[in-house]
Amino acid sequence: MTDLLPSAGAGESLSAPSSASPISARASAPPGARRAVALWLMGVAGLVALMVVVGGITRLTESGLSIVYWKPVSGILPPLSQAAWEAEFALYRTSPEYMIVNRGMSLGEFQVIYWWEYGHRLLGRLIGLAFAVPLLGFALARRIPQGYGPRLLGLLALGGAQGAMGWYMVQSGLVDEPEVSQYRLAAHFMLAMAIFAALVWTALDLLRPQGDPPARAARASRPAVWVAAALLALIAVQLCAGAFVAGLKAGHVYNTWPLMGDRWLPFALWDLRPAWVNVFENPATVQFVHRMTGYALVAVSLGAGWWMVRRDEPVAGTALALAGVCLLQMTLGIATLLAHVPVALGAAHQAGGVAVLTLGMILLHQSLPAREPAHERQPQPGS
Structure with missing residues (x-):
């Protein structure tokens, strides 16, 4: 019976560098590149799996509507002073969830749900960096195996779409009823599963032995x-x-x-x-x-x-x-x-x-x- 995870084989040829762009280069990647790229993708897949679990905890603790805006860049910093926390809490108090479900919530109680949603969003940003930065490095070093460049760029695009889908889901709970749409939640979750699946599948492709009859x-x-x-x-x-x-x-x-x-x-x-x-x-x-x-x-x-x-x-x-x-x-x-x-x-x-x-x-x-x-x-x- 085959092992659950195959190891990379030695059938990787080395060709002269191409003048094409690094990601779409026709030249073969150097020996060991397949395994290196596969292990990187497995690591990113692990982060996505963690993101799914953290997202579940955020939902179960009813923390997902605690941040009522989406600022992909400037929103990376949490409140760092008492005044900033008061301002953040004031924004939350304008939301349907506060007015219908959590009226009378204290600042300390708000901070608990805020940190779960903030952590969920921060992990999403970290996953983006964990994918984009090594991708650029592998491309510049011409270590992306032939044929995998478009697939990796597609994964990068899916990651960006997932961030937008997450905010689209949250928006549905910021009007009238403080409940996110189950359709948008399902789309957000299944897109995460699709990204995870694509990462793992691509890694398995790269780890499959080459030239081994x-x-x-x-x-x-x-x-x-x-x-x-x-x-x-x-x-x-x-x-x-x-x-x-x-x-x-x-x-x-x-x-x-x-x-x-x-x-x-x-x-x-x-x-x-x-x-x-x-x-x-x-x-x-x-x-x-x-x-x-x-x-x-x-x-x-x-x-x-x-x-x-x-x-x-x-x-x-x-x-x-x-x-x-x-x-x-x-x-x-x-x-x-x-x-x-x-x-x-x-x-x-x-x-x-x-x-x-x-x-x-x-x-x-x-x-x-x-x-x-x-x-x-x-x-x-x-x-």
Whole structure:
């Protein structure tokens, strides 16, 4: 069975420098560049995972609306004096959240929620620097492997879009009702997951052994590839369902298990019209969907693991690991629900979602056949 994380091989050729731009240069990167870039991307992915967890804590502590403006550059400094804190608090007191939910809050209480939102935003800025500065360094040193420049620039653009999406989400809670739109929250969360997935996938591409026929031969069968792809798609659906649970605070609706209240199917499932709106706007239905997709994910992952072991697929070990993590994640979700969503368990459950996504990507990546860059392919006889 293959290892969860492959190591970079030695099939990296060294060519003369090109006159093209550093990021789009046609010359091959020097030996070791693939691994260096991959490790950097893994590090940034780790920061994004941390950002997801901190974002979850910010939401669970109801801190996300404590900063009522978006200043990407000047907003990097927090209040540094009593007068600055008073001014910041005065801004917050004009918000719907203060007037409807937190009227009478003290400055000290405000500072607690302020620091969570400030930390969330600061971490976002640090991630931007952790990506952009090394990217420039790798480009100037011509250490970006051929074909990866556009992908890395695309990731940089996605990071900028995520910052704008975060503010777009916060804006929805600064008018009338002090609740962010569940649609915008889901978009913000899924974009973060997409960035994380792209970082990890690109790193796995770079770490895959190059020019190693035995490594390329031990690949999963075509049916196993389809099973792995289906699992990853189901994971994405479950993550999105979880985002809607968070956006509607649906985890507080039915804090019982396995029943929802005293029924398997609560009466409130289809209260809204048209019926499809319930899936996105009815807390009871949203929690029900998240439960059902969770059960489906555990069942499918366990079945896939058993099936791959029976077929002696080379990725069977990873499939079993994914099934185990899915089972643990469901158990954690049930515990979070029964405990009425405490901050620690809620944050752990969100981190578990990142772990499930990571293993799902590793499984699919291992299942796919290796692809060599065009400049490294060996000419076929007679060509």
